[in-house]
Amino acid sequence: MLALLSLPFICSWFGQVSSSLTPFVLHERRSRSPSGWVLERKHDASAVLPLRFGLTQSNIQNLEEYLYDISDPDSSNFGKHWTPLEVAKTFAPSAESVKVVHEWLIDNGIPKDRLRITPSQGWIEVDATVEEAEHLILADYYVYKHESGQEHIACNEYHLPQHVAPHVEIVTPSVHFDAIIRPTPMNRDTALMKTDITVVNTTYLGVGHCDTQISIDCLRALYDFDYTPIASGRNSYGIVEYTPQSFRQSDMDLFFTNYSISELIGRPPYQVSIDGGYQQTFNQSFDYVGESHLDLQYGMGLVTSKLNVTLYQVGDTVNPNTSFNNFLDALDGSYCNYEGGDDPTVDAIYPDTQAGGYDGPSACGTTKPAAVISTSYGYNEADLTPFYATRQCNEYAKLGLMGVTILYSSGDSGVAGNGQVCLNDDGSQSVNGTRFNPSFPGSCPYVTSVGATQIAAGNSVDDPEVAAARVTASGVFYSGGGFSNVFGIPNYQKDAVATYIKNFKTDNFTTSAYNSSGNSRGFPDVAVNGAAYVVAAEGEFILEWGTSASSPTMGSIIAMINDARLAIGKSTIGFINPTIYSTLFQEAFNDIRSGNNPGCGTEGFTAASGWDPLTGLGTPNFERLKELWLALP
Template sequence: METRALFVVAWLIQLFMALGHCHEIVERLHDVPDGWSKGVKPNPSTSIRFRLEIREPNSTYLERLVIDLSTPGHLNYGKHMKRGEVEELLRPTSAVSDQVLAWLSSEGISNDTIGISGNWISFSATIFQAEQMLKTKFLHYHHDASRKSLIRTLEYSLPPDIHPHVHLIQPTTRFGNPDRHGKGRLYARHGLPVDQPIVATPEDLTAECWTVMRPDCLRELYGLCNTRAKPDPQNRLGVSGFLDQYARHSDFHHFMQRFSPNASDANFDVVILNGGSNLEDSPASSTEASLDIQYAAALAHNASVTFYSTGGRALSVSDTGQSVLENSENEPFLDQLHYLISLPDSELPSVLATSYGEIEQNVPASYARSVCNLFAQLGARGVSVIYSSGDSGVGETCLSNDGKRRVKFQPIFPASCPFVTAVGGVEGIKPEIALDFSSGGFSDLFPRPKYQDREVNRYLDRLGEQWNGLYNRRGRAIPDVACQAKNFIIRDHDTYLKISGTRFVASVN
């Protein structure tokens, strides 16, 4: 008996020691995201470029600082930081960085593939290496509607000595991609397609402002009149482009000459990121880019306008392991934001307007927080980040994806990040009323910032117990503001079109 007892004790000690070396889960999805299905295992020799984020020691302090310097009347209001100051504030200790780099080296990651930028480390690994180091299994996953194919996993883990220092590694659990808000939905009351343009009639081009929206209508409605920005290189407006949407100079110049003749000499620059492009001769629709760039320039007289075309559809790998060109997704938000935060202060845009987003619950929490923190870094340096709130009302899907399939309202990300200005849509003039497809609500991920408390509490008091349990009363409320989003006139592929959606509102604001 004594020998047996000693054996059991020894076995338990060995088991305890073994468990002590087990990896700890960083992120786990409860199920395959809606609309996606599992495919076959990828070729083990396929190489993937990963991004690893080391936890920032002062991220909470930075977020408080951004709120302070953005609050009129606060002692720090307007005291924006320099790039070097933000980098120094968020730089991890050398001990932590060295520990993470040593772990990568021990897993066979070549130093030649490693890149370091602040608290982010990029590296390349084969599927075989990644599965070993993250204790996971990658598969091909297929998106049923778009036929997109990605290599992803539903969870990944890290050694216990590395786990506390790493916030995320992607691409792993990140399936979704930015979408044009409300794609294919119908505007309920009047049957006007959201994100599906119709050809504008000659009467539309000169109609009264209460029936259509043009730059002159918006300038009069919102008191801009002949307001012009100071001709200063620092007055730069950035417009985001994703999903192979191209800004066409020919359409732009025709639009400006007709609807903004006082700024008919305006132009815009194009910056290509992450293998993106701006194929102005492409026959594909470019209504999103056309709308964004045309109204941004028409309403911001004298400001320099830059179109940031970020690729997210590069080489992907088929089920057979062959590299093919199709609709793969390479974390376009991260690529765009990493480019921007790397810019010298003098080259940053004053405003970044973006009309893309996705349902918040479809975004891994760690990924959403990382993107939101990058927005905070831009805000600390004086960049106003504007996102449209979406065109899906309280949610295109009303079921949770946490395995419980609960009925709930769905907020939109990145509009739900408290460090962006979320803009919703209205229609009508005197009074303006909310559009029934304009998204809004409360974040399930980000708590409500104090600057919203007074107005949101008043709203909740009026709402009472209606819709209790379908939304997070303590979450960040969206949108922050709203403006016209119906019957806009744009020009695309030499044709004037009429279209509706909150995707206009980011550029208008």
């Protein structure tokens, strides 16, 4: 890992003048370069940067309060979701922020005609030379090179005048580095959740063999989940995939034929293309279809043909930076400009001028979000700066305000991060690290994080499940879980976390291995079976493991609860965490009390009575949950 160069604190005369009579203060600092990046050279002073100043959002300090007001089952406003317009108006930057930043830039040598203020007034941008940018924010810009050959422009830290800093949330490009979404097989290091696979020659074995092969019928039996939609015209369920992940209709038909769901044969999901997303056909091997097939075959099969599943297909095949932010832009037009908009050093920017790239404009408020959205991809929390993660986490809260349930898989590496990397004492990541490495977005308190369970060998669907665990020659799979190093503990989780930390005892690691303060977000929130799912791919049946299976299954359950509420004239349930952690809802989950989630040279956390950081509150009982949610306003 390359150590960062220290920033010179000797300011030029121009830099001192640019403070506008107030001293400069540190705004953001990166502790070190992410793994795989090497400093190449000082950036050319005459090169031009797309400098962007994201303005502070109004009322952002009240975001959690607003969300709880409509999500807490004891609130008189439960279920009274906001419109997109209400969300946009509430969090728009103040006129004062626009004025202060605009005047500061003009006072310090940037001509007015070079400044652009977005229509939403969410950010101010200027094409500035490196020399101008360095003087404005007291930073040194360097060119970094990734081991893949990709180059990146960044500084180690930057500063703003004291009177300007409160009005700016982020400056780009600056300290942020790429975090690329790219699915790969089990035994390859990447930034994504991974799924283990095994090819099997058998087909459907029935519910008598759910300990070795999970099917749709196994899941229905496990979670008392037998429901036919009746309000599908008002309901919606979305699953997110990132190109080049794709699906093959012939495999989809093979799966639905095997499970006698004839109504879905020949029927693809309803596809929404975002930023050029499409079903590529240049490679349809398992590496390119495994995730989509797992998500769609079970997501569609569980909600039946009576509810159309929306597939959000995101990104073209040549841009490596397609990110969660690109997807979120399409759902919420205000997010395109929120706190500076997309970061060109982290997110994909469209039009994509590369050969074969998507040359249309970035998707911005182009599609209505589904009532439930499941995503089986994720980063390590340490891959991103705290601000970048917080900015995205706040958008999930905004979607919650609009009545959307957001589900993310919790990870497949136990207490370690993707690629089995752990944290070192200096914050870097390596396979030899000793500190636990939480995942993101599962660690965001405004999403529902889904861990994985399994049926123990020789047991049936009537026996208690255990935390998922699988060790093979190609790798390991343990349900991801732990405690965030970025996000504080949400109110809805305080009692559950306090109880676990008080009772948790271990002799295989110390409290220094994780954030044991009791004041940080714990995850996952719930768990669903994630072991040995039978999936059709490449014309045959294979078994897949992973929390990638658990999240879309949980999404199907929530979608059907929404259907039951909509059928009697009630709202969708939206952000579910305050409700599921309430005392009343504890009885609707099957407590998991066996198993652990090893990683970082330890045995990880241990399942326990009540909530724990590997299976959350436990697995869902659909009928109990439906009855309880139907009783709410």
